[in-house]
Amino acid sequence: MDINIEERVAKARRLFKEEGYNCCQAVVLAYNDIFGIDDMVAASMASGFGGGMGRMREVCGSVSGMVMLAGLIYPAADPSVKVDRTRNYALVQEMAGEFKEINGSIVCKELLGLVPMGSGAAAAKESPEPSDRTADYYKKRPCEELVGISARIVGEKLLSL
Numbered sequence: 001m002d003i004n005i006e007e008r009v010a011k012a013r014r015l016f017k018e019e020g021y022n023c024c025q026a027v028v029l030a031y032n033d034i035f036g037i038d039d040m041v042a043a044s045m046a047s048g049f050g051g052g053m054g055r056m057r058e059v060c061g062s063v064s065g066m067v068m069l070a071g072l073i074y075p076a077a078d079p080s081v082k083v084d085r086t087r088n089y090a091l092v093q094e095m096a097g098e099f100k101e102i103n104g105s106i107v108c109k110e111l112l113g114l115v116p117m118g119s120g121a122a123a124a125k126e127s128p129e130p131s132d133r134t135a136d137y138y139k140k141r142p143c144e145e146l147v148g149i150s151a152r153i154v155g156e157k158l159l160s161l
Contacts, residue, residue, distance in 0.1 A: 003034070005155035012151035017144045020133055022050025026147045027065025031154055035072040052108025055130070057123045062143070062150035063106045066095045069154050073161070095153050102149055111142060 012030035015021045021029060024046040032042035048054055049064035076088040100106050109115050109123035131137055138144065 001034075001158050001161055003155060003158055005152060005159065008155050009148045009151045013144050013148045016147045017138065022047065022130075023061030023143050023147050023150075024049035024065040024068070025061075027062050027150045027154065028068055030151045031069055031158070034158070035069075037072070051126075051130070055126050055128055057109035057112065057114060057126065058107065060099075060106055060108045060111055060146060060150075062146045063096055063099055065147075066099070066150050066154055067092050070095060070157075073157060091157065095157065098153050099150060103146065111146060 008030045012026045015029050016023060016026035021043065025043050028042050028046040029039060032039065046061075046065060046068060049059075049068075050061045052058045052060060053064070070088060070091045074084070074088045074091050076084040078084065096106050103111060104117050105111055109121075110117045110119075114123045115121040
């Protein structure tokens with residue numbers, strides 16, 4: 001497969017920071033064309049995973065984007081085909097493991113510093129209303145960087161196929 005990882009990483013970061021897509025959408029939209037998935041379909045499917053799944057601050061949206069793409073890289077559509085499921089799960093574990101090694105966690109509330117890393121503590125409940133994308137918003141959050149890291153991990157996996 002011939003892809004330019006740096007272009008895909010830059011695209012994911014731009015989609016997040018300049019176009020306002022959530023973390024999951026930015027990662028998925030950086031690669032959806034490779035799999036023939038329409039932009040609107042990809043953005044819609046990924047929309048609920050922003051903010052750690054609907055702003056619940058659970059699994060980082062960029063990690064969820066990697067997981068969604070793992071299902072396209074190694075599909076496991078037929079639940080009776082155990083080998084496909086195993087290959088898909090192995091890819092998910094590998095990608096999440098790489099992300100965690102770089103960032104210390106795959107959990108949104110920990111990555112944002114809302115709770116200590118590895119504490120398992122609950123974050124304060126947040127409104128489902130997305131935050132306004134202001135300069136202050138971007139200063140407080142590592143999300144653009146995390147989106148780039150996830151997009152890079154996906155690109156490296158695709159190039160290794």
